[in-house]
Amino acid sequence: MLQRLINDVKDSAGSALRLTSLAGAAAIALFIAIAFLCAAAFVFVLQHYGPVEACLAGAALFFVVTLIAAGAFMARRREMRRRAERAAKATAAAALADPVMIATGLQIVRAIGVKRLIPIIAVGGLALGLMASRSAAASEKPAEEE
Incomplete structure (x- = not known):
């Protein structure tokens, strides 16, 4: 019985490790693909408009991505605070009742x-x-x- 439990834990840990390494490989591949797309866009703008415009376009693109990520972070943090406040109020009310x-x-x-x-x-x-x-x-x- 105990041996079966240990084998189940080993199997689940092994599959979790495999899935994590696959997700890591996919994330690295996505990062490299995005880097090449950014380089291609930079070269395209550089050839048609010049170096200053290409740098400004790249900066604007990454600035927009940063604003989106910061907005998502702030919304997530606000939601986590609301959940924590609700849980604290529910716990206090339950304890007093x-x-x-x-x-x-x-x-x-x-x-x-x-x-x-x-x-x-x-x-x-x-x-x-x-x-x-x-x-x-x-x-x-x-x-x-x-």
């Missing part, structure tokens, strides 16, 4: 006492406020600093 958590909180209040618990809650609220302001300040940093 859990009857076991409410019962535990009531037992803590009974054990410590309300008069002693008020300063502890005040210090905890202060720490939570400092932590929230710190995370808000960190999220307001410009994109170049991250």
